[in-house]
Amino acid sequence: MVKKKRVRLIAEMARKIRAYRELKNRPTESQRYALDYETMTRPFTGKTLPVLAWEDVRRESRLFTLLASMRMFGVGRIFTRKSWLEEHIEPCYWKITKVKVDYTAENMDHGKAWGVMTFKGKAEDAEREVENAMYHDWRLLPKHEEADFTRFQAVPEPPIRYVIYPPLLRAMILAQKGLSATEEPMLPLRRDILLSKEYFRNQDQERQRQRQAGEGTPV
Numbered sequence: 001m002v003k004k005k006r007v008r009l010i011a012e013m014a015r016k017i018r019a020y021r022e023l024k025n026r027p028t029e030s031q032r033y034a035l036d037y038e039t040m041t042r043p044f045t046g047k048t049l050p051v052l053a054w055e056d057v058r059r060e061s062r063l064f065t066l067l068a069s070m071r072m073f074g075v076g077r078i079f080t081r082k083s084w085l086e087e088h089i090e091p092c093y094w095k096i097t098k099v100k101v102d103y104t105a106e107n108m109d110h111g112k113a114w115g116v117m118t119f120k121g122k123a124e125d126a127e128r129e130v131e132n133a134m135y136h137d138w139r140l141l142p143k144h145e146e147a148d149f150t151r152f153q154a155v156p157e158p159p160i161r162y163v164i165y166p167p168l169l170r171a172m173i174l175a176q177k178g179l180s181a182t183e184e185p186m187l188p189l190r191r192d193i194l195l196s197k198e199y200f201r202n203q204d205q206e207r208q209r210q211r212q213a214g215e216g217t218p219v
Contacts, residue, residue, distance in 0.1 A: 027044060028102050028104050028105070028110070029102040029105070029110040029111050029112065030102050030104055030105035030106075030109075030110040031044050032044050032045075033110060033134040035049070035057070037057070037058070040054055040057065053136070056082065056136050056137050057136040059136075060082055060136040060137045060138070060139075061136065061138055061139075062109070062133065062134055062135065062136055062138060063079060063113060063130065063133040063134075063135075063138040064101075064108075064109045064110055064111055064113070064133060065109050065138075066079065066138060066139075066140050067096070067099060067109075067111075067113065068101075068107055068108050068109040070140075073096075073099040073101060074096050074099070074140070075096050075097065075098065075099060076095070076096065076097075077095075077096055077140065077141070077143075078093050078094070078095050078096075078140075078141040078146050078149070078150070079093060079094050079096065079138055079139065079140055079141065080092060080093040080094075080138075080139055080141055080149075081132075081135070081137045081138055081139065082137040082138075082139060083137055085139075088120055090120035090121040090152060091118060091120075091121055091149055091150055091152050092118065092119050092120060093117075093118055093141065093149070093150070094113075094115040094116070094117050094118075094130055095115050095116045095118070096113055096114070096115040096130070097114055097115045097116060097127050098113070098114040098115070098127070099111060099112075099113045099114075100112045100113070112129060112130075112133070113129070113130040113133055114127050114128060114129050114130065115127055115128075115130055117130075118150070121152040121154050122154070160188050160189065160190050161188070161189045161190075162186035162187060162188055162189065163186065163187050163189060164184065164186065164187070165185055165186070165187050170185060173185045
């Protein structure tokens with residue numbers, strides 16, 4: 001006979017109350033990224049900004065500083081960054097599609113934004129959260145310059161070059177795959193993996209799954 005599961009109403013209510021309190025006490029965007037411009041320190045963490053960023057902090061604007069002064073918080077407008085303009089010839093920009101404002105901020109100049117990113121002339125397929133919105137290097141693209149800035153004709157990519165593996169690594173690959181001497185393994189000189197936060201997060205999750213699977217295997 002299957003034992004009936006005991007319903008613990010008080011424990012479940014206590015769990016929901018703890019979760020609600022954690023959510024309520026979570027720091028807002030304005031608290032996390034508040035900045036003392038005299039000492040260049042974030043009061044919430046006590047960390048000081050890098051010295052090389054001080055000049056940009058005094059001259060440039062954060063993304064939400066620009067969004068807060070615009071109608072509809074800049075939805076549909078195009079924003080770029082000073083670092084992109086200096087480092088890349090190809091157009092790099094974000095087109096804002098959605099904004100979540102932190103209304104607890106004094107000037108409503110904090111929050112989260114989502115949009116479609118175009119990097120080096122290549123647009124992404126789906127929208128995602130705008131990264132580094134708290135950095136002081138964002139610039140609004142005037143409407144009369146949007147067409148010229150976003151116009152870009154991609155140059156065809158050169159063919160992928162291949163080189164021979166180092167001797168020891170080549171021997172290990174041949175031994176592992178059982179290839180004959182005529183089938184030479186080649187190393188492509190191009191990185192197909194984007195080393196983003198999502199990539200490293202997936203790597204950590206994969207290691208945890210493998211560790212759990214190894215611990216669950218009987219000796």
